[in-house]
Amino acid sequence: MTSINRRDFIKQTALSGLAMSTFSLTSFNLNKDTIIGHGDFTYSVDLNWGSLDPSKFPVNNCHEMVMDKKGRLIMVTDEPKNNILIYNQSGKILDSWTLNLNAAHGLSLVKEGEEEFLWIVDNGGRVIKTSLNGKIITEIPNPKSQGIYSEGMGYSPTETVVAPNGDLYITDGYGSQFVLQYDRNGQFIRMFGGNGHEDHQFKTVHGIAVDQRKDGVPTLLCTSRGHNSFKRFTLDGHYLETIFLPGAFVCRPVIHGMHLYAGVCWSRKKYLEQMDNSGFVTILDENNKVVSNPGGTAPKYIDGELQLMVQQETIFKHCHDVCIDQDENIYVCQWNANKSYPIKLIRK
Numbered sequence: 001m002t003s004i005n006r007r008d009f010i011k012q013t014a015l016s017g018l019a020m021s022t023f024s025l026t027s028f029n030l031n032k033d034t035i036i037g038h039g040d041f042t043y044s045v046d047l048n049w050g051s052l053d054p055s056k057f058p059v060n061n062c063h064e065m066v067m068d069k070k071g072r073l074i075m076v077t078d079e080p081k082n083n084i085l086i087y088n089q090s091g092k093i094l095d096s097w098t099l100n101l102n103a104a105h106g107l108s109l110v111k112e113g114e115e116e117f118l119w120i121v122d123n124g125g126r127v128i129k130t131s132l133n134g135k136i137i138t139e140i141p142n143p144k145s146q147g148i149y150s151e152g153m154g155y156s157p158t159e160t161v162v163a164p165n166g167d168l169y170i171t172d173g174y175g176s177q178f179v180l181q182y183d184r185n186g187q188f189i190r191m192f193g194g195n196g197h198e199d200h201q202f203k204t205v206h207g208i209a210v211d212q213r214k215d216g217v218p219t220l221l222c223t224s225r226g227h228n229s230f231k232r233f234t235l236d237g238h239y240l241e242t243i244f245l246p247g248a249f250v251c252r253p254v255i256h257g258m259h260l261y262a263g264v265c266w267s268r269k270k271y272l273e274q275m276d277n278s279g280f281v282t283i284l285d286e287n288n289k290v291v292s293n294p295g296g297t298a299p300k301y302i303d304g305e306l307q308l309m310v311q312q313e314t315i316f317k318h319c320h321d322v323c324i325d326q327d328e329n330i331y332v333c334q335w336n337a338n339k340s341y342p343i344k345l346i347r348k
Contacts, residue, residue, distance in 0.1 A: 005244075005305060035348060036313055038299065041283050041292035042348045043330065045315060049344035050091040050331075057082055057096060062333040062342055064252070065323035066109040068116050068132060073323060073331060075342065076107040076120060083120070084134065089325055091344070097134035101126070106159035106171075106207075106252075119160040119168070127157055127170055140170065140186055148188055149176065159207045159252055163235055164218055171222065173206040179222060181237065192237030193222070200239035203227050207252020211260070213286055221253040225265070243288050247309040248296075249274065250282065256324035258286040263319030263332060267296065267310040278311040279319035281332060281345070294330070294345055295319075316343070 030045060037043050059077040066074050072094060073087040083104045086095040099120065106121030117137060120128045127140040143149040158173030166184030177195035182188055193202045203226025211221045211232070219240065220233045228248050232240040249266040260283070267278040280296030290299035290306060295315050300307045320335040330345040 030313075030315060036315065036345070037283075037294040037348075038292040041294070043294050043345035044348060046091075046344040046346060047315075048091075050087055050341040052085075052093055052341060054339065057085060057093060059085070059339055059341060061320065061335045062337075062340070063105050063335065064107040064321040065331055065333050065342065066107055066118075067323055067325060068109060069111070071326065073325075074107070074109070074118065074132070075333060076104050078102060078104045080104075084118075089329075095133075099128065099130070099134065099136070106157070108160050108162070110162040119162070121157045121160055121170070123156045123158065123174055125155050125157065127160060138186060140168070140182065143180060143188075143191075146188060148180070148191065158205075161208045161210055161220070163210055163220075164212075165235075167235065169208055169220065171205045171208050173202075173204050173223070173225075177202045177205050179205060179208065179220070179233075179237070190237055192233065197227075199231070199242060200233075202231070206250075207262075209253040209255055211253070211255055213255065213258055213260075221255075221260070223250055223252055223262075225249050225251065228268075230260075230262075243284070244306065245282065245290065245309065246306060248280075248282055251320050254322050254324065256328070259291075260284040260288065261322045261324060261330065263322050263334075264293075264296065264309075265318045265320060265335060269308070269310055275311075277314070277317045279316040279334070280309075280311050280313075281316075281319055281322055281330060282309070 035042050058079050060079045063076050075085045080100045080102045082096040083098040101122045103123035105123045108119045118130045125142050129137040154175040156174035157170050159171045161169050168182045170180045172178050178191040178193045180191045202224045206225045207223040209221045210218050212218045221230045224231050228245050230243040247267050248264045250262045254261045264280050266274045281294040283292040285291050295313050297312045317337040318335045321333040323331040328347045332343045
């Protein structure tokens with residue numbers, strides 16, 4: 001594979017931006033014996049997991065999924081008839097409800113004492129905290145209404161995460177590319193990032209997670225999808241490092257145990273080639289080294305530098321999020337995938 005380092009990639013994207021292109025993928029024959037992934041992280045594929053009657057439970061894009069303490073899988077979709085679908089781990093529907101959002105995108109779960117709550121993000125500018133049965137608890141105002149953003153700045157949030165101290169972080173991934181930090185009472189603290197190619201800036205700050213894998217010290221992992229990267233920050237917004245994943249337009253980081261998982265929405269073969277229907281899943285170890293790419297090419301390092309990663313098997317279209325259960329099975333939610341329901345990867 002071609003060796004493309006982070007410095008060269010950022011230089012090229014700064015000059016030209018990210019272009020869309022189409023890509024013809026070789027068909028892949030999936031059967032009950034098919035195994036995908038690499039090393040210790042291999043999986044069989046259940047394409048029919050979670051399939052429902054679309055006349056009763058329609059979906060547009062299956063954007064994200066979280067698991068509550070009961071082991072239920074809670075998924076958000078931008079179909080306003082049922083923004084939330086709740087599954088058991090066999091794919092049976094347990095419940096559904098809606099906030100009538102037509103751009104519901106981000107979903108995170110937070111535990112407060114013995115109770116769990118959801119933060120739901122709508123790309124239209126709403127960030128809403130709810131109970132697990134859909135009761136609205138609070139909503140964060142649009143930053144323009146509070147003078148945080150100037151009138152000309154775009155605001156289209158994509159994700160939230162809550163830090164151990166209760167602070168809320170909102171990623172403006174489709175807007176002005178800032179991460180906005182609020183305290184547990186919803187009072188604005190600061191924002192950091194912004195649009196650009198410097199280390200501390202973002203191109204599509206699509207997702208965010210709190211990472212405590214290193215000595216239990218919490219840091220923020222923020223997606224910079226256009227840079228094929230995760231960027232690490234302190235909780236007060238100071239840049240620490242970049243994890244470069246050449247070829248992988250990653251969505252939000254998902255921490256499970258000592259590993260980091262992510263859906264890859266697109267992959268690329270050249271600097272600026274963003275290929276439709278080319279998603280896969282990527283898995284990194286505690287040292288942030290890629291150990292498996294289910295649906296993608298095997299991770300390869302040359303002189304310590306990760307080589308270009310692209311889709312290998314045409315199982316996925318655009319992987320938007322992953323959820324990991326207690327048995328380390330992976331549930332894959334997809335964007336722009338013909339209104340299909342999630343796919344389950346069963347750990348071998």
